[in-house]
Amino acid sequence: MKTLSSLTAALIGASLLATLPLAAIAKEPVIVETIVQEPVVVEAVLVSTYLNGGVGENEAATMRRVAQEFPLRMTFSERKDGEFIADVPVVILDARGNPVFELPKAGPMLYVVLPNGKYRVSARFKGLTESQDVTLTGKEGKDLYFHWKR
Secondary structure (H helix, E strand, C coil): CHHHHHHHHHHHHHHHHHHHHHHHHCCCCEEEECCCCCEEEECCCCCCEEEEECCCHHHHHHHHHHHHHCCEEEEEEECCCCEECCCEEEEEEECCCCEEEEEEEECCEEEEECCCEEEEEEEEECCEEEEEEEEECCCCCEEEEEEECC
């Protein structure tokens, strides 16, 4: 009997792995039936691919070379000279105000893949939060610049 329950667990796990890409873009929970006819509910989760970095000339140049692969590109800087900054907490909310992406230490450049839609991006540096709204349409990428003049 233990072998049967291990097999059932393995089948459920395989079904979950096979359906995660589907669940990542779904707006409602997805019901998955496994071979053993046990229903499994997979909650919809927005999964994002991102590239974070840009410290130093070589790393910044590498990020710029792949920038077009990311629909949302952010740059963080400060002072009059626009010096790059890092360790910026970033939160991206969807049109309903639900968080879809959070990174506690972003920058100086952050590129994110998100589905088309409207978003509010908030970044915090030295106690000051800046927010910007952005709409991703899939036609072209969007660049957001967060600059603190302290």
